[in-house]
Amino acid sequence: MTAMSISASRSNPAANAALIVAAGGVAAIAGAYFFQYVLGLAPCPLCLEQRIPYYVAIPLALLVTRLAMGSTAPNIVVGGLALLAVVMLVGAALGVYHLGVEWKYWPGPQDCTGDISSFGGAGGLLDKMQKTSIVRCDQASRFLGVSLANCNVVVSLALAAVSVWGIRSRLANGRM
Numbered sequence: 001m002t003a004m005s006i007s008a009s010r011s012n013p014a015a016n017a018a019l020i021v022a023a024g025g026v027a028a029i030a031g032a033y034f035f036q037y038v039l040g041l042a043p044c045p046l047c048l049e050q051r052i053p054y055y056v057a058i059p060l061a062l063l064v065t066r067l068a069m070g071s072t073a074p075n076i077v078v079g080g081l082a083l084l085a086v087v088m089l090v091g092a093a094l095g096v097y098h099l100g101v102e103w104k105y106w107p108g109p110q111d112c113t114g115d116i117s118s119f120g121g122a123g124g125l126l127d128k129m130q131k132t133s134i135v136r137c138d139q140a141s142r143f144l145g146v147s148l149a150n151c152n153v154v155v156s157l158a159l160a161a162v163s164v165w166g167i168r169s170r171l172a173n174g175r176m
Contacts, residue, residue, distance in 0.1 A: 012068055013165070013166055013169030013170065013173070014064075014068040014077050014081060014166045014167075014169060014170040015064075015065050015069045016166070017081060017162050017165055017166025017167075018064035018065040018068060018081060018163075019061070019062075019065045020162045021057060021061040021084050021088070021159045021163055022058050022061035022062050022065065024155065024158070024159045024162070025057045025058040025159065026058060028054050028152070029051060029054050029055075029058070032047075032051060035141070035148065041141045041148070042134075043141070044139075044141070045109060045112045045137060046097070046098040046109070046149070047098070047141065047148065047149070049094055050091060050094045050095055050152050052091075052094075053088060053090050053091030053094070054091065057084055057087045057088060057091075057159070060083065060084055060087065061084055063080065064077060064081060064084060067080060068080075068166075074170060078167050078170055078171070081163045081164075081166045081167045082167060084159075084163040085163035085164050088157070088159040088160035089156070089157075089160050091156035091159075092153050092157045092160065094152075095149050095150070095152035095153035095156060098137065098149040098152075099147065099149050099153065101137050101138050102137075102139070102147060102149060104138065108137040108138055109137060112137035112138075
């Protein structure tokens with residue numbers, strides 16, 4: 001980004017909102033990798049699924065930032081921000097689902113929450129072992145007493161709210 005585009009983005013809430021979503025997404029993924037590779041908290045299959053919305057949102061947010069700073073039709077920018085909000089709401093929904101599994105409100109996927117005490121006959125033992133995750137989805141990964149799935153819900157909702165703020169600002173400025 002050039003100095004001119006940076007100064008232009010200061011007066012462009014839509015570009016700022018998309019850039020905040022991109023930065024927040026990068027921070028969330030960096031945090032997940034930190035917990036996994038530095039602190040040794042292995043992710044369960046549901047934890048890995050919760051990363052997917054960030055993998056979608058980061059490049060999309062960078063694209064929307066670029067579009068918002070250019071002469072792109074305002075409805076495309078608003079549509080991009082709306083899509084970002086939806087992606088982050090999907091991320092929040094995945095986090096809520098994982099929380100429900102952790103709190104035993106509903107069953108999770110059988111490969112990471114099913115009964116592992118009985119694999120059945122010896123003939124299918126190897127097959128069952130290969131299809132069963134060692135990291136349990138119904139056992140919360142916690143840092144300082146807070147579930148990481150809970151953190152994901154909060155971050156996802158905050159980034160969705162930033163996207164909505166960008167839409168509202170764009171519409172309020174009469175740029176639509």
